[in-house]
Amino acid sequence: MKRLLALLTALLLCLPLCAFAGEKCVIDLISDPEAEYAFREGAELLEVGFPALEGCDGFILRCGGAAMLVDCGTNVQAANVAAMLDAMGIDTVQHAFNSHPHNDHITGFEFLPEHITLERFYITFPDDWNSTMRSAMQHIRQKNIPWETVEDGYVFTLGGATATVIQRPKKSFATNDRSAMLMVRYGQRSLLLSADVELGAQNELLRNPPEGGLKADILKYPHHGVAKAGWNFFAQIAPEVCIATSKLKQISDTVKDCKKKGVPLYSTAHTPLLLRTDGEIWVLEEMPLPQSGE
Template sequence: MRIIENLILALLLALSTTACGGEGQSAPSAAPAEGALEVHYIDVGQADSALILCGGESMLIDGGNVADSSLVVSYLADQGVDSLDYVVCTHAHEDHVGGLSGPLSQYPAEHVLAPVTEYDTKAFQNFLKYTRQQGLEVTSPSPGDTWTVGDASVTVLGPQKAYEDTNNTSIVLRLDYGETSFLFTGDAERDAEADMLEAGAALQADVLKVGHHGSNTSTSYPFLREVAPEYAVISVGEGNDYGHPHEETMSRLRDADVTVYRTDLQGHIVATSDGESISFAVQKNAGVPTNPTQGAQADHYIGNINSKVFHRPDCSGLPAERNQVEFANRTDAVNAGYTPCGRCKP
């Protein structure tokens, strides 16, 4: 079985040029200039992967799903990566750890980090296998741990405690380069966010990698106020089954006047810092609206008592009158636990 698994992985990696190197699929920029930091948010669909390059050193945070392994390997090759100083699995879910096996099988690594050292899935076991084939062991960092990637410094901010929910075990990292900063949150949800706030973690950052693909379970108002980002990046798959990014999260980002970048709309996204300012380059659709307002507010909204969805009063999907409840404004509907209709987008 192990021989078969290795042959399958080798075949996937051999096809990586086709998977990621075709027309329109290249990264929006090449390796960083001397004296610069680059953060690459790799488009791995409904998953997460980011590559940090600075001063000839590199850190890979997550690798997408198992099926993204060859894409990530090809992306690293396009950036001239020949080794990985740090490989970070933020948490053990397949859409974060699955694609790390390819890079670990192709590139020598110095340090491999994850919040746990055992997890009973094939994706995580393969992650462990390729780590150990390099003579390394997975280590679990603690809040306050620091290291450097070139001239950039990395600080662990979470998880602050043990959690049953795997999302909340996500390693949360703050990356500082000169006067600029980036925050990587994995899939950390509100409980983990609240614990970081209570611990007084240094959360303020210029760029926020939005938690859990823009789910409404993350990026709470208190957390967003503390981070106070100028920019946000959402790693999310086009037309995904989860409805990510959720409108509640996008509304909070609009309220905070945050400029949003999205992999589902813009492909690979690269943020470049010179230590004083940050610029962005995207693979496609540079001018696409990434967080448009939902139009003028209606004078009232109609909720469906059964589905807990609320609508504009002119929506074609209104429920039968006996199942309707009226809200004076959008805020009242959201506070009552209702979610916006995907058709009329109230």
């Protein structure tokens, strides 16, 4: 009997995660440009823009007339964030959020062009955490941008969508594992922006999961795809699609891992992506833009 149970367990672990998934909710126009879809008539859409930021994080959320900028890459690549904001017709960002104070996530906020207004800046670490944070906060103060510190459980509202902070800042963790994820929900659909959490934080999240769990339709892969997403952590999320911000050839282990699990993995290193949802389906497509900073 023990041998039989062990064999069944091994077989289950070999099955792609998608084998346990229900009806697919992501219309993938990258793999199938001719795929047909229809949003609910008159539905408000949540849009999520992924600028081309190689090895950096920066994401744009918009719903109900409110916009949120989650991280902003480096000083060099902030122009690509600005280009996507312009393409989406956004010149005012109500919520500018930093997941953690590393150069490839926060420095770009200092280099956004003057025509883009940040109404409020949100941090998840002490404002003097390191030199990178101190530089960013000096800029925020010089620009007289209101700011505040938020923590695990804080909820941002954009129209009918929400973005909830998930953070496990244990004292023993390095900065990446202390970084703040965001669970974005709209209607029945969900997206997990997993910042740079590595195995320490992933395991802590399994021991102490957030209210509502970790399940998400789409996963922004941890730490640009460089860090491993542990099997149990990935299984709890059970994503239909993954997105990484590194070149795929630089994260071959992650590529192999997603392929093994039967989950498509896309890179935003050089091609911006756009996600849209009406709360019932996601539509994923490329959004080519003029780029700088390559």
